[in-house]
Amino acid sequence: MLSKLPLLFLFPFTALLSQTTSQAPQPTQSGVTLRARTQLVVVDVVVTDKGQNPVRNLKASDFTLLESGRPQQIKSFEEHTGQSAKSPVATLPVNPPGIFSNYSSALTNDAVNVLLVDTLNTPVTDQIYLHDQFRKYLKTAKPGAPMAIFGLTTKLLFLQSFTSDPELLKAAIDKNISHSPLIGRVTGGNTLQSADEMSEIVATSGLGADPAQAAMMQQVVADLKQFDAQQTSFQSQLRAKYTLDAINQLARYLSGIPGRKNLIWFSGSFPLDVLPDGSINDPFTVVASSEAEYRETTNLLTRAQVAVYPIDARGATTSPNMDVSQSTAIYVDDPKRFNADEVKYHLTAAAENMTMFRMADDSGGHAFLNTNDLVDAVNKATAAGSHYYTLTYSPNDSNWNGNFRKIQVKLQQSGLNLAYRHGYFADDPDSP
Incomplete structure (x- = not known):
């Protein structure tokens, strides 16, 4: 899954501090804005043993992530352990008479x-x-x-x-x-x-x-x-x-x-x-x-x-x-x-x-x-x-040419089964 994370920088953004408030100069604003963007690929990985039982408590360092054969840096890592008694359930909103909604309640923490x-x-x-x-x-x-x-x-x-x-x-x-x-x-x-x-x-x-x-x-x-x-x-x-x-x-x-x-x-x-x-x-x-x-x-x-x-x-x-x-x-x-x-x-x-x-x-x-x-x-x-485990990374290849990119996830520990999506089409995220 690709998602956009816009990073916004404004300059100049600092002003000289004065001993008195009255002497503090007003900060000047420039009309120039720099924008930076990165694409995140989200990969959910299900890890099971030979008996099809889930494997827990793995760390990000246990995983190796590759795209088209090239190693990728894991940006974020999270383990999901299924429903628990403390998992909050979204409650249906209370609408006034005559108002209806298609809102659906679902667990907010689990699959x-x-x-x-x-x-x-x-x-x-x-x-x-x-x-x-x-x-x-x-x-x-x-x-x-x-x-x-x-x-x-x-x-x-x-x-x-x-x-x-x-x-x-x-x-x-x-x-x-x-x-x-x-x-x-x-x-x-x-x-x-x-x-x-x-x-x-x-x-x-x-x-x-x-x-x-x-x-x-x-x-x-x-x-x-x-x-x-x-x-x-x-x-x-x-x-x-x-x-x-x-x-x-x-x-x-x-x-x-x-x-x-x-x-x-x-x-x-x-x-x-x-x-x-x-x-x-x-x-x-x-x-x-x-x-x-x-x-x-x-x-x-x-x-x-x-x-x-x-x-x-x-x-x-x-x-x-x-x-x-x-x-x-x-x-x-x-x-x-x-x-x-x-x-x-x-x-x-x-x-x-x-x-x-x-x-x-x-x-x-x-x-x-x-x-x-x-x-x-x-x-x-x-x-x-x-x-399952959720891994994200930002692809090294920024050429969005629509080709299929193969994803590989490997573990240091052998004898385990991994299920995850094995690739995606690198379509231009700005295209209609």
Whole structure:
């Protein structure tokens, strides 16, 4: 996170002192003002041992900080040890009748936890499991720890402001959030879409006996596959846009709250980049990228001091191609189709997981994938995000050219795990 610290110097600012007040000359003021400015980079570092327990009582001298391989001087250092009984809670202001405020109370000394329930990228059946897990979490949650809840459909929804009341949190998670029409139950499955259905019709009706008819039907099937792939790509692009826009809004809102914010994001994830599809005639027509939008999102998260903890709400996932709910008839006459569907599933799953890993890595959080114990994932995310060290430094390189600058944090003690954001884009802070 970059912040401006203006230093103002006025001269001349001293006057000769006299023995009597009446003889003291009036100080003269010059119209010349010198301004100096420095950019501070804020890095939150979570340090844990092999058992994922927080490591306490480290000193600034234990850390080595580098930017683009060059050592940086640590300007300030602070250890945050999580919520304590003495942590003050901001109280809601008392407004006169008829006056309303969007002010949210939150702890002023500790990290703030925010839950994002993503129904845009989470299948409906997995949302039911997510709600059950969240109710289980509330029964074991640390008392007195406030949390805010947001929802994500095709827009960001504010479900509950910061509160530690389990009944209010439970009511917020039980609110009827419409699910997204842009995602199905599984990724990369062999559900019979229009092209597959047409292939079965051709195979069972005998239309392929005539070579001319067979060629025509093959072209129709190829065109349908092309259309299906382009439609799927378009839906993925919409999901990426809606999701990044919502996280941008959330980052701007959280920037008004001081200190670190932990965004616990329940989602089925989404791919930032849509790769070529080798099963269609023109595989590059479906290619799309959201890298420019993603860069804006990471910059906003950095400035708002938000660490993202994505949790895959689908739990442990396996290939759906041999699931009993899927049709395997298409593999009887086309054995190569099974291998193609398997490759497509693994590529899509890897792209989705990569998004979660990148979002966590770029913000200093941690991604929880392929786990059915969502309660444990939330507990680990809140515990890790509540015990951290804040380091700041002023970069030696003052050339704000928009390039990515890599941040490295090292410890003298070995065998410890460090989680922090690994860089930032050096955009000009004076640019619009």
